[in-house]
Amino acid sequence: MQKMIFINLPVADLPRSMAFYAALGFTNEPKFTDETAACMVWSETIYVMLLTHAKWQSFTDRPITTDGSSALRLCLSLESREAVETMNRVAGESGGTADADPATDYGFMTTRSFADPDGHIWEPMWMDPAAAEQGPPAEVNA
Known part of the structure; x- marks a missing residue:
């Protein structure tokens, strides 16, 4: 398997985020998309996983920041x-x-x-x- 990157991002509104990334040229991979997560493909090696807050929190106890920090x-x-x-x-x-x-x-x-x-x-x-x-x-x- 080739080296790839999967960027995981918590999102408040999954359909809105999917539409945003689609407008930028990302394509959806339905095999890895459900009501809690969406796989948006940028290239053969770059994927963005959009995760609902509930799905994100199943991976970590760290808080989701929304304070504009960087x-x-x-x-x-x-x-x-x-x-x-x-x-x-x-x-x-x-x-x-x-x-x-x-x-x-x-x-x-x-x-x-x-x-x-x-x-x-x-x-x-x-x-x-x-x-x-x-x-x-x-x-x-x-």
Whole structure:
């Protein structure tokens, strides 16, 4: 089996969250979806498990935070600057919050950030393929 990542997120309203992620281009995997959880697929190796609060709490006694604190930022690489802009815009139009943090543009790389309806922060990004191979330009590290 290839290495994969399954991101587990607690959500207050499962159908709303499924619709939000579908609007961003994720697809639902019905084999791993029921009334307590939904598997939303980003790629062959990246899956987001949306879990109702009751389902989430069956895995941990830790509280679900809803105070706007930040402990995690999920970054997705996209194929172009335009795709980054589009994902951020669609997130805002689909029940999330566009531009949850200021955008960055380093020339060789650009990012935006949005919050999903439950406040989970995502950061779509694009990086010039040459920079991905060689590392960032020297002036960025100065």
